[in-house]
Each structure stands twice: as C-alpha cells, then as structure tokens.
Amino acid sequence: xxxxSKVSKSYGGGVKAVDSLDLHVVPGEIFGFLGPxxxxxxxTIKMLxxxxxxxxxxxxxxxxxxxxxxxxxxxxxxxxPDEAQLWDKLTGAEYLDFICxxxxxxxxxxxxxxxxxxxxxxxxxxxxxxxGSYSRGMRQKIALIGSLLHRPPVWVLxxxxxxxxxxxxxxxKELMRSHVEQGGAVFFSTHVLEVAERLCDRVGIIHKGxxxxxxxxxxxxxxxxxxxxxxxxxxxxxxxxxxxxxxxLASLEK
Amino acid sequence: xxxxxxxFRAKGVRKPFWALLRMQFKVQFNAAKVAESLxxxxxxxxxxxxxxxxxxxxxxPFTVMVFKYANMLSQVLVQANQPGLAVILAVMAGQLVxxxxxLSHLMSSLYYSSDLEQLQSxxxxxxxxxxxxxxxxxxGQLAIMLFVAGPFLITLGIHLSSALYWPLALVIFLLIPxxxxxxxxxxxxxxMILTAGTRRRDMFRVLFGLLFVAVIFAFQYLNTNMIRYGPxxxxxxxxxxxxxxxVAAGYYPVLKWAxxxxxGTDFVRRASGLALYSGISLGLLNLVIGLTQGWFLGGVTxxxxxxxxxxxxxxxxxxxxxxxxxxxxxxxxxxIIARTxxxxxxxxxxxxxxxxxxVSMYFTGGEELAPFLEMILGAQAKDVVVLxxxxxxxxxxxxxxxxxxxxxxxxxxxxxxxxxxVSPKVQMRAKLIYSLLFAFVQLVILAGxxxxxxxxxxxxxxxxxxxxxxxxxxVSIICLLNDLHRPKLNWTEPQQAxxxxxxxxxxxxxxxxxxxxxxxxVRGFYLLGLSAGWLYGISATLLAISSYGLLxxxxxxxxxxxxxx
Numbered sequence: 085x086x087x088x089s090k091v092s093k094s095y096g097g098g099v100k101a102v103d104s105l106d107l108h109v110v111p112g113e114i115f116g117f118l119g120p121x122x123x124x125x126x127x128t129i130k131m132l133x134x135x136x137x138x139x140x141x142x143x144x145x146x147x148x149x150x151x152x153x154x155x156x157x158x159x160x161x162x163x164x165p166d167e168a169q170l171w172d173k174l175t176g177a178e179y180l181d182f183i184c185x186x187x188x189x190x191x192x193x194x195x196x197x198x199x200x201x202x203x204x205x206x207x208x209x210x211x212x213x214x215x216g217s218y219s220r221g222m223r224q225k226i227a228l229i230g231s232l233l234h235r236p237p238v239w240v241l242x243x244x245x246x247x248x249x250x251x252x253x254x255x256x257k258e259l260m261r262s263h264v265e266q267g268g269a270v271f272f273s274t275h276v277l278e279v280a281e282r283l284c285d286r287v288g289i290i291h292k293g294x295x296x297x298x299x300x301x302x303x304x305x306x307x308x309x310x311x312x313x314x315x316x317x318x319x320x321x322x323x324x325x326x327x328x329x330x331x332x333l334a335s336l337e338k
Numbered sequence: 339x340x341x342x343x344x345x346f347r348a349k350g351v352r353k354p355f356w357a358l359l360r361m362q363f364k365v366q367f368n369a370a371k372v373a374e375s376l377x378x379x380x381x382x383x384x385x386x387x388x389x390x391x392x393x394x395x396x397x398x399p400f401t402v403m404v405f406k407y408a409n410m411l412s413q414v415l416v417q418a419n420q421p422g423l424a425v426i427l428a429v430m431a432g433q434l435v436x437x438x439x440x441l442s443h444l445m446s447s448l449y450y451s452s453d454l455e456q457l458q459s460x461x462x463x464x465x466x467x468x469x470x471x472x473x474x475x476x477x478g479q480l481a482i483m484l485f486v487a488g489p490f491l492i493t494l495g496i497h498l499s500s501a502l503y504w505p506l507a508l509v510i511f512l513l514i515p516x517x518x519x520x521x522x523x524x525x526x527x528x529x530m531i532l533t534a535g536t537r538r539r540d541m542f543r544v545l546f547g548l549l550f551v552a553v554i555f556a557f558q559y560l561n562t563n564m565i566r567y568g569p570x571x572x573x574x575x576x577x578x579x580x581x582x583x584x585v586a587a588g589y590y591p592v593l594k595w596a597x598x599x600x601x602g603t604d605f606v607r608r609a610s611g612l613a614l615y616s617g618i619s620l621g622l623l624n625l626v627i628g629l630t631q632g633w634f635l636g637g638v639t640x641x642x643x644x645x646x647x648x649x650x651x652x653x654x655x656x657x658x659x660x661x662x663x664x665x666x667x668x669x670x671x672x673x674i675i676a677r678t679x680x681x682x683x684x685x686x687x688x689x690x691x692x693x694x695x696x697v698s699m700y701f702t703g704g705e706e707l708a709p710f711l712e713m714i715l716g717a718q719a720k721d722v723v724v725l726x727x728x729x730x731x732x733x734x735x736x737x738x739x740x741x742x743x744x745x746x747x748x749x750x751x752x753x754x755x756x757x758x759x760v761s762p763k764v765q766m767r768a769k770l771i772y773s774l775l776f777a778f779v780q781l782v783i784l785a786g787x788x789x790x791x792x793x794x795x796x797x798x799x800x801x802x803x804x805x806x807x808x809x810x811x812x813v814s815i816i817c818l819l820n821d822l823h824r825p826k827l828n829w830t831e832p833q834q835a836x837x838x839x840x841x842x843x844x845x846x847x848x849x850x851x852x853x854x855x856x857x858x859x860v861r862g863f864y865l866l867g868l869s870a871g872w873l874y875g876i877s878a879t880l881l882a883i884s885s886y887g888l889l890x891x892x893x894x895x896x897x898x899x900x901x902x903x
Contacts, residue, residue, distance in 0.1 A: 130455070133459045134458060134459060135455050135458045135459050154461075154463075155461045155462075155463060156461075158459065158460065158461040159461045161459075163459050165455070165456070165459070169452050169453060169455065169456055170456070171361070171365045171453060172370075172830070173364065173365045173368050173370045174361065174364060174365060175344075175345060177343045177344055177345040177346055178345045178361070178364065180343075180346070181345055181346050181347055182357055182358075182360075182361045183460075184346075184347070184351070185347070185351060185352040185353075185354060185356075185357030186354045186357055186358065186460050186461060186462060187460075187461060188351050188354075189351065190349075190350065190351055191346070191347040191348050191349040191350050191351065192348070192349060192350075194346050194347065195343055195346055198343060198346070199343070202343075211343055212343070212344050212345070214370055216370065
C-alpha cells in the first residue's frame with residue numbers, strides 16, 4: 085500500500101535528511117516509524133504525502149505513483165501533520181466541509197460521516213467555534229477527523245498522540261486498529277515507544293536519514309535478545325547509540 | 339440526523355478549486371480576520387462592525403476630495419483634448435499602489451504563509467493553489483483600486499458621455515492589478531525557492547525587502563522622469579488629440595494601450611488598445627502563474643533543513659559572558675528584532691525610508707526649499723527649521739514601531755517576562771532604553787540629512803540633537819504605554835505583531851496629539867516674538883517635564899498592568 089524505493093532528500097548545504105530509503109507497508113498493517121529528533125522522520129512523511137519531492141527514488145501509494153499522478157495518489161491518503169496548522173479563522177465545521185469538497189465527499193453523506201467521529205472525539209460541541217479558539221488537543225482531533233472523512237485506504241500520522249488526552253489517545257489507537265482490520269494501512273511516527281511496541285505490526289527505525297532496522301517488534305526483540313529480554317526502548321537506544329555511559333550521566337548533575 | 343452541523347454542504351460537491359477559493363476568501367476577509375487586523379480580541383469581534391463603520395465614515399471626506407480632484411482633472415483634460423491622460427493617470431496610480439500593497443500581500447500569502455504545506459498535502463494541483471492565493475489578493479487589490487483608479491475612470495466617463503466607454507472602462511479597471519502582481523510573483527516565488535531549506539533564509543528575506551524598496555524607488559523615478567521631451571515638443575503634442583498619451587507612457591506602453599482602448603480616435607485604435615492591454619495583462623499574469631506553480635513542486639515551503647552546529651569553544655564563549663539585568667534585557671530586545679526578519683525589515687525600512695525620501699526630494703527640486711524659507715521667515719528661518727525637524731523626529735519616532743510594539747513583539751513568549759525575577763518596571767525601562775537607542779540612530783541620520791539640506795551649522799546641530807533626544811523620550815513612552823495596555827500577544831506570524839498591529843497607528847496618533855500640543859505652546863511663544871534661545875529653552879523644559887511625568891506613569895502602569903496581561 086505504501087512503497088518507497090531508494091528515496092533520498094537533501095537540504096541546502098548538502099545535509100542528507102533521508103538517504104536511499106526502501107520501505108514497503110502492506111494492507112492490514114500498522115507501521116510505526118521511529119527515530120531520534122532530526123533523524124528524517126518528518127521529511128520522509130512529507131515526501132510520502134506529496135509536500136516534498138524526493139531528489140531520488142520513487143513513492144507509490146496504493147499502487148499510484150506520487151510523481152506521475154500526485155492528485156490520485158493524495159486521494160488515497162489521510163494525513164495528520166505533527167503540528168496541526170489549521171486555518172484559525174474557519175470554524176471546525178467549515179474546515180471539515182472544505183476537506184470534503186477537495187476530496188469529493190458528496191454533500192449528502194458528509195454529516196453522516198462526520199457526526200460519529202465528532203461524537204467519538206467529543207468535538208460536536210465545539211465544531212461551530214473558530215479553530216483559533218481550540219486547544220492543541222482539539223486541533224489535533226479536528227485534523228484527525230478531517231483526515232478520515234474521505235475514507236482513505238492509507239492513513240499517515242506524524243506524532244499523532246501529542247496533545248491528546250488519554251481517552252482520545254486510546255480512541256485513536258482503536259481507530260487505527262479498526263482501519264487496518266478493514267484492509268487499510270496505517271503509517272505513523274511516534275516517540276512513545278510503549279505505544280509502538282503494543283500497537284504496531286512492524287516498526288522501522290531511522291537514524292541520520294538511513295533506515296537502520298525494520299521488523300516486527302517480536303522479531304526485533306529476538307534479534308537483540310543475546311543479552312537477555314529487552315524492551316523496544318532499550319533496542320531503540322542501542323541501535324541509535326543514544327545510551328549514555330554511567331559516568332557521563334553522573335556529570336550532568338554536577 | 340442531518341442539519342446538526344452548521345456550514346456543511348447538504349448536496350453535491352464543490353469543485354476543489356472553488357472550494358479552495360471560497361475557503362481562502364473566508365480566511366482572509368471574515369470578521370475574525372478583520373478583528374485581528376484591527377488589533378481586537380476574538381471576544382470583541384462585535385466591535386469590528388462599529389470600527390468598520392467609523393473607518394468608512396472617516397473615508398467619506400477623503401473619497402469626496404479624490405472624486406472632486408479627479409472630476410476637475412478629467413474635465414480639464416477633456417477640454418484640452420487629452421482625455422487619454424486621465425486614463426494613464428488612473429492606471430498608473432492604480433498599478434503603483436498594487437506594486438506597493440500587492441507585493442506585500444503576495445509575501446504574506448505565499449512567503450510567510452503557514453498553510454502551504456497543508457494545501458500541498460491535499461489533492462490540489464500547484465496551479466490551483468497558486469490561482470487560489472493570487473485570486474484572493476487580486477480581489478483585495480481591486481477593492482483598493484475602487485478608491486485609487488475608480489474616481490478617475492468614473493469622472494472621465496461622465497465627461498466623455500459615451501455608452502461604449504463604460505464596459506470598456508470596466509475591463510481596464512478589472513485588469514489593473516494583473517501586470518504588477520505578475521511582476522511581484524516573479525520576485526516572490528524565486529525567493530521562496532532560493533531560501534527553502536537554507537540556513538540563510540532570514541538574511542535573504544531582509545535583502546529581498548530592501549530590494550523591494552529599491553524597485554519602488556526605481557518605479558517612482560521612471561514615473562517622474564518619463565517625460566523626456568522639451569517644452570516645444572510638448573506644446574506641439576498638446577495641440578493633437580491625446581498627443582500627450584505617448585509622451586506620458588514612453589517607458590511603459592501598457593498605459594498607452596489602456597488610453598487607446600478608452601479614448602482612441604477610431605475603432606481600430608480602440609480595438610488594438612483593448613487587445614494589447616488585456617492580452618499583455620492577462621497573458622503575463624497567467625504565464626507567471628503557470629511558470630511559478632511548477633516551482634512549487636520542488637518544495638518551496640520546507641524549513642526542515644538541519645542547522646549548523648556551533649563549535650564547542652563558541653558555545654563556551656557565549657556562556658562565559660556575564661551581563662547586568664538591563665544589559666541582558668537590552669540584548670534580548672535586540673535579538674528579538676535582529677533575528678526575526680519581519681521585525682528587522684520593518685525597522686530597517688522605518689530607519690531608512692524618510693532620509694531616502696528627503697534626499698530624493700532634494701534632487702528633484704528640494705534644494706530651493708532652504709532659500710525659500712529664508713525669504714518668508716527671515717533671520718529666524720534656520721531656528722524654525724531646527725524646531726520643525728525636532729517635531730518631525732518626534733513624528734518619525736512615533737512611526738518607527740519599535741516602542742509601539744515593544745510588548746507585542748514578545749508575543750506567545752510573554753509568559754517568560756512574567757516569570758523572570760525582574761520587576762516589570764525594570765523590564766519596561768529596558769524597552770524604553772532600547773527604543774531610545776533606535777530613535778537616536780534615526781535622529782543622527784535625519785539630522786545629518788537635514789544639516790546638508792538646510793546648512794544649519796554646528797551649534798544648531800547640537801541643539802537639534804539635544805532636543806531630538808528629548809522629544810524621543812515622551813513619544814516613546816506614549817507608544818510604550820499604549821502597547822502595554824493593548825498588546826497583541828496572541829500572534830502566530832511575526833508580522834501580526836508589527837505590520838499587522840492596528841494599535842501602532844493608535845499609538846502614533848496619540849503621540850501626534852502630544853506633539854501637536856507642545857508645538858501649539860511653542861508656536862504661541864514664537865508669535866509673541868521670543869528669541870530662538872528662549873524658544874529652545876521652553877521646548878526643552880516642556881519636553882523634560884512631560885518626559886518625567888510620563889516616565890512616572892509608565893513605572894506605575896508597568897507594575898499594575900503587567901500582571902494582568
């Protein structure tokens with residue numbers, strides 16, 4: 085459903101943000117994309133959803149090439165950015181109506197699609213208020229609802245749990261599971277490794293623009309089990325070289 | 339189940355482009371946006387209509403005056419058999435205004451836009467995004483054109499009394515923004531591409547702003563120098579019908595074509611004028627949109643480029659320096675301005691634009707001003723000039739936006755000022771000192787240009803500097819007080835704090851009232867025949883006393899208002 089082949093992207097000054105990345109996400113799969121800050125997660129996601137063009141490589145969404153047919157490829161996606169930059173001057177309803185227009189959701193079915201989501205995320209009371217008056221969590225929720233109205237086969241979420249209350253966070257996880265059970269795919273980035281460990285069918289770890297590990301969580305644990313049972317967090321710290329020696333940790337407090 | 343959500347379309351689907359255009363119009367022109375532009379909080383949105391009504395009322399005399407002037411000019415030009423010149427004036431004035439305001443709107447809607455990434459992730463083509471953005475700006479410019487070009491075209495139509503004139507005039511009017519917006523896009527989009535993902539993005543923004551000013555001056559220079567002919571040729575052209583049209587549009591034939599379309603002597607000339615004007619205007623804008631939309635695909639919005647690492651020694655050196663409280667606050671004020679391109683550009687333009695205007699005035703006939711003043715004011719002319727320049731510096735200080743946005747510039751980070759262990763009084767005094775330092779730089783430039791202009795001599799230069807410093811204090815405090823009471827802290831884009839902050843205008847008007855009161859008193863003593871020394875002394879005393887009073891007010895207000903913000 086998502087296929088990235090040899091995808092690379094550099095920024096000014098020759099900094100390679102993503103380096104020859106190969107990735108394949110299949111239908112019915114929740115894929116967790118992990119990596120330290122600045123590893124290239126957001127750049128990868130921006131290329132995947134068509135905001136950035138890769139310098140090299142190709143991207144396919146649901147079998148449609150993002151380079152050759154970007155409009156059709158984008159219609160296969162529901163995307164929630166890491167910081168939901170929405171139009172503050174629109175009401176939540178106006179925003180959702182606009183999204184329905186651009187994705188071609190017929191007027192007759194808009195309310196029927198939106199209402200259950202608005203009720204689930206407890207946003208119905210606020211939907212006619214300007215987005216500028218929303219809290220961070222409410223913005224995140226309205227962006228999540230907007231990303232699902234056209235019922236996309238592929239759902240891409242960049243740090244979706246940030247700002248959500250525990251109830252909404254739980255509901256989102258349930259929705260992700262339900263989405264893949266219906267044959268869709270979910271690709272999401274997160275720093276919350278416990279969530280990735282419990283929710284994802286497979287995880288990929290990106291570090292300095294390179295995909296350094298891709299596997300199911302259990303297989304990854306087996307692979308790193310030489311020195312005993314390890315959590316995903318410990319594996320992540322090990323492969324990204326983020327574990328500090330004891331003496332360095334002690335010096336931070338001095 | 340249906341009808342529970344207001345604003346949802348009940349049937350069918352809008353075309354994506356129309357949905358985008360509709361949404362962009364809502365975002366730009368709804369009540370909340372207007373309230374924000376006027377510096378009103380969301381909960382005071384009802385006042386928007388009151389404000390707009392008052393502003394419309396304030397515009398009535400201006401509009402009447404413009405119509406009267408346009409009417410008089412159109413009548414004279416029709417009588418002189420030069421009606422095409424009125425068309426040229428209308429289109430030229432309109433396009434000049436679009437160059438100024440339209441480019442600034444293009445920068446806001448494209449360069450400083452925060453929604454481009456979101457739009458790019460939607461199933462919209464870059465061409466649709468570009469047309470949507472430009473369409474909204476275009477509509478805004480047409481609204482401005484109603485007050486700039488509209489009066490000339492309407493009054494000319496009345497004097498020409500031709501039925502064919504009106505539909506053609508409508509076409510000419512509707513296409514006025516096309517060429518300048520096309521040129522503007524050619525400047526803005528390459529800048530976006532040039533700066534996307536680079537670490538020197540901020541520097542480019544500032545350089546572009548200065549380049550923009552240079553373009554405006556070049557345009558103005560061309561306008562004022564487009565008549566290249568001697569008096570004999572001009573008189574000969576005056577005798578022909580619309581003979582002045584080709585003279586006035588020498589550098590820029592678009593103006594000539596507009597004039598041909600509306601006042602051409604025969605059908606062929608009118609038709610060719612209309613075809614050329616419309617073709618070039620629409621063609622250029624469409625060509626530029628077509629060209630620049632392709633550049634969007636390269637990713638013009640990203641800011642995700644990795645930042646350069648500072649060497650450890652440099653970081654150590656930064657931490658090793660220790661400053662006092664005021665020093666640290668001043669440095670913070672300076673860094674907020676210097677590291678925010680929008681702020682830096684605004685203050686740089688405020689710093690330079692008036693001296694540049696004065697110098698350009700000097701070279702376009704202003705050198706005769708000094709002898710003229712001496713002729714009508716006699717021996718005291720230079721002292722009057724010194725006092726006038728002090729007043730002028732006060733006006734400029736009120737306009738420079740450094741003091742009038744000192745609190746607003748902190749924006750969403752203001753919480754930090756409330757929790758640092760430094761009293762609000764000290765913080766506001768630091769803001770005052772920073773504003774005064776900026777006003778001083780402005781004074782030095784202004785005084786330097788003034789001395790050259792009016793040959794004032796060393797003693798008067800000293801007096802001008804002393805009084806200039808003194809006048810900066812009360813004016814800056816008035817601006818600070820206004821910003822302290824009505825700061826704009828909830829901005830999401832820096833330009834909302836400075837350029838888009840309506841309260842800067844209020845602060846300037848308040849400082850103008852203060853300056854008018856001081857000028858009124860000093861003028862009274864001048865009319866009584868007091869010598870220059872006395873006038874300087876009285877001015878200094880008035881400024882010093884009011885400064886002390888206002889400073890005391892600022893100190894008290896800081897302590898009482900800061901906590902409530």
